[in-house]
Amino acid sequence: MKELVKKLTQTTAPSGYETNLRSVIEEELKGSTDQIRVDGLGNMIVRKGPEQPGAPTIMLAAHMDEIGLMVTHVDENGFARFTNIGGVFPRYTAGARVRFLNGAAGVIGIEPHSNTSSVPALDKMFIDTGVSSAKQSPVEIGDVAVFERTFEDLGDRLVSKAMDDRAGIAVLIEAFRQLKKSPNNVYAVFTVQEEVGARGAGRAAFGLEPDLALVVDVTLCGDTPQNKETQVFLGKGPAVHIKDLGTLADPRVTGWIKKGAQRARIPIQTSILTRGYTDTYTIQTSRAGVPAGGIAIPCRYIHSPSEMVDVSDLTNSVKLLAALLSKPISL
Ligand code: CO
Ligand code: ZN
Numbered sequence: 001m002k003e004l005v006k007k008l009t010q011t012t013a014p015s016g017y018e019t020n021l022r023s024v025i026e027e028e029l030k031g032s033t034d035q036i037r038v039d040g041l042g043n044m045i046v047r048k049g050p051e052q053p054g055a056p057t058i059m060l061a062a063h064m065d066e067i068g069l070m071v072t073h074v075d076e077n078g079f080a081r082f083t084n085i086g087g088v089f090p091r092y093t094a095g096a097r098v099r100f101l102n103g104a105a106g107v108i109g110i111e112p113h114s115n116t117s118s119v120p121a122l123d124k125m126f127i128d129t130g131v132s133s134a135k136q137s138p139v140e141i142g143d144v145a146v147f148e149r150t151f152e153d154l155g156d157r158l159v160s161k162a163m164d165d166r167a168g169i170a171v172l173i174e175a176f177r178q179l180k181k182s183p184n185n186v187y188a189v190f191t192v193q194e195e196v197g198a199r200g201a202g203r204a205a206f207g208l209e210p211d212l213a214l215v216v217d218v219t220l221c222g223d224t225p226q227n228k229e230t231q232v233f234l235g236k237g238p239a240v241h242i243k244d245l246g247t248l249a250d251p252r253v254t255g256w257i258k259k260g261a262q263r264a265r266i267p268i269q270t271s272i273l274t275r276g277y278t279d280t281y282t283i284q285t286s287r288a289g290v291p292a293g294g295i296a297i298p299c300r301y302i303h304s305p306s307e308m309v310d311v312s313d314l315t316n317s318v319k320l321l322a323a324l325l326s327k328p329i330s331l
């Protein structure tokens with residue numbers, strides 16, 4: 001599991017540029033799938049087992065993309081200005097290193113400002129690629145970068161950029177490897193463009209017409225000093241995702257997850273996001289509506305270059321999925 005998470009997090013795949021990651025996932029799933037296709041938007045839709053007529057279709061989803069930056073302007077001295085792709089926070093951006101899709105590296109500098117304890121806005125920052133003229137610049141307008149940060153194995157806990165949502169991708173891959181047989185038609189959808197408004201998942205759901213959908217994404221933790229925002233803790237199990245700014249999870253789906261966890265004796269928590277949203281909302285509101293819910297992986301420091309998860313939450317999420325999928329669904 002650790003090696004898989006490392007491989008996935010270290011792959012560069014900002015929203016709209018998920019191709020690199022798609023090939024990595026395809027490679028990892030070799031031998032564990034019965035059908036792979038990619039839709040027009042770039043979502044990868046993978047089926048486990050033979051198509052069973054009459055059986056309900058379950059859509060699992062995790063997003064491939066990560067937050068990033070896009071160059072908007074390169075000045076005569078080679079400094080690049082940029083705009084955000086997804087939820088990029090200034091406090092994590094100042095001083096960060098970035099890596100472009102073409103391999104070029106850069107550091108984020110900020111304009112001189114007198115109050116050193118405050119963080120200026122992104123438009124007061126620039127990317128320095130180490131050149132002294134626009135002519136030498138390895139990047140041009142429209143080029144895309146992600147935050148560069150190595151993977152750290154801290155024992156029980158793992159740290160990297162892009163745990164959101166490579167942790168979820170790892171869980172889906174591992175669940176597909178472990179799932180032997182299911183009375184349901186099980187599809188895993190590796191979605192695109194979640195970080196810029198959950199644009200991919202709804203389209204995939206439209207094509208797939210699932211009877212039930214389950215999104216695997218990360219959720220905020222409330223277990224750091226002075227943090228009472230949520231009651232989710234690292235290492236205390238996957239969280240049943242019941243609300244975010246786009247979704248109220250279907251209580252029937254939530255109940256189904258809870259019962260499955262009880263049966264399989266897997267510890268679970270409850271995830272309520274008071275900021276942000278997940279793919280759940282565009283899936284739930286696709287076509288005439290889909291019963292949808294989510295399994296949320298506890299994650300500290302979301303959208304920073306050092307997002308932290310606990311390995312046991314990943315392995316328990318895999319177990320929970322396997323337990324849910326191996327039995328007929330009853331809502
Ligand atoms: Co995110
Ligand atoms: Zn996410």
